[in-house]
Amino acid sequence: MSGRLARFALWLYRWGGVALYPVVGPYLALRVAKGKEDRARRRERYGVASAARPAGPLVWFHAASVGETNALVPLIREVRRRGIAVLLTTGTVTSAKIVAERLGDTVVHQYVPLDVKPAVSRFLEYWHPDLAVVAESEIWPMTILELGARRIPQVLVNGRISDRSFERWKRRPAFADALFENFALVVAQSEGDAERFRALGALPVLVSGNLKVDTDAPPVDRAVLRTYLDQIGERRTWAAISTFEGEEEAVANVHRALRPRTGLLTILVPRHPERADAIEEMLKARGLKVARRTRNDPLTPETDIFLGDTIGEMGLYLRLTELAFVGRSLAGEGGQNPLEPAMLGCAVLSGSNVQNFRDTYQTLVAGGGARIVRDVEMLAKGVHYLLMNDDRRKQMIEAGQESVQEMRGALRATVKGLEPYINPLTVKARLHPRQPG
Known part of the structure; x- marks a missing residue:
């Protein structure tokens, strides 16, 4: 696929999402009926916020499900320790419960918006994050492009690519390059994952190990x-x-x-x-x-x-x-x-x-x-x-x-890789601390 065709494919993806946006409702209603969506918070999937944006610098973390959420918890705690506000989005009802149990009100939780332009644009216009950090293998074209258009740095942490996914991306190298070049940094789990990300156009790429090794043991009653x-x-x-x-x-x-x-x-x-x-x-x-x-x-x-x-x-x-x-x-x-x-x-x-x-x-x-x-x-x-x-x-x-x-050691390596992006936010947060209430 040539660069011109890749840009055309992304253009179709963008405007195809806009065209399909009016019929998203039945899709979400079906997921609600199956217990896969929170009925009371369904509008969040359209990018409609249900909470106030915290004052000051804000880092947006995204984790697809339970495993990715647990992996991000220590990293999120490190960012919060620096006084920076955190917005955490997840894609499942179960992961939302994990956020409530493990992070409570130390973060703002929302369900991730659907990867269609109206929802993503509405989400970003409201939250206006200073940095976006996504976990493992969450590659959503519209979200990546909209963040890039707003010049919001994007970092992929604990990154991995399965054999099947890598083969699919390799068949569309120009399309992959048009997306992966938007990442300011990729922190991969292994050297093998790092080589794959580099082959798909991501630079720079660091290797940290697996963040899940640095998480706490699963809790128990x-x-x-x-x-x-x-x-x-x-x-x-x-x-x-x-x-x-x-x-x-x-x-x-x-x-x-x-x-x-x-x-x-x-x-x-x-x-x-x-x-x-x-x-x-x-x-x-x-x-x-x-x-x-x-x-x-x-x-x-x-x-x-x-x-x-x-x-x-x-x-x-x-x-x-x-x-x-x-x-x-x-x-x-x-x-x-x-x-x-x-x-x-x-x-x-x-x-x-x-x-x-x-x-x-x-x-x-x-x-x-x-x-x-x-x-x-x-x-x-x-x-x-x-x-x-x-x-x-x-x-x-x-x-x-x-x-x-x-x-162990992935958390330390990931934080070190993120320092050029979070250190300025730490300074900003200390100069303009959030007011209570």
Whole structure:
């Protein structure tokens, strides 16, 4: 694609969004009906603010969902420590709850505007941020172009590009260059990600490591944790977390194979809890007794599967075991982040499809904190071996925690990269402090 064609494609994207803007309402209404939008705050998706803009300099952070939100929390706290106001946008109802729990009223939260010109323009005209910081792989053409037109610096932090996304961008190099050249800075998770961003036209690009390593361990309600630990007693447990369709059947097969020999309790946490009803039906059809977190079902000696059908409680589920299989890696594609289980003291098992977290898995496997399994049979053997060999399991746990510790430092590197943009705002904030009230 030539530069002229790329500019034409962006022009079509811009004005196509304007043309489609009047019919966005039914789309949002459908998402509200599915519980994917906050009905009371739906207008925020049109760029209509529901809160007052703080006085003084303002940094706009954007995180798509829960994982990205958690990764940004330490960085946001560092910016707030300097007296700079923060606007944080997210794209999901769940991530909005995480913001309220972890950051409270220290930031202004809004839902991110739809990537169409009327919504983005309205949003930027009202909030007028001094700096925009987006997390991981959030590339929204209209938002990028509108920020560029206003000469608002844009920084991508904790940046990563999956194999599939990179191949798509490579097929449209002029289009990629027209977008990525708008970033004042890209802070990538790994050298491999950095090379990909450079190939797509981003400059300068720094490498920080993964911000998720520098986050706090997922929180837990200690009273709830104690209740479940008491109910579990001496039973052996393992967890299958962030599972995708097809993997729950594999987990059921592993449980049925091992329960007679181990008295096993399996903790199953699907990536999308809205699938819980269908998953429970499948498990019951296989003769398994299911307890669900949303029903506060007790874990009795007869319980086979504890179905973790909530969001934001991974800190609970992982503290109930010392062994975790991380999903989207056997039946799914790309894998899920293994850092939380390693951080919380779990030996980690995963399928081989972990392209999206390749560097993290390479570090954990090399250090001895994680193992890759090829199929369900190998998963069952791995679970059985680690459950029955306490010393080997504990060695893996210690190795995983050592690897996590070695990977720390991304927050410090990211803050250093951002200093040319946030230091002037720090001075401005100190010269003109916000008035209370």
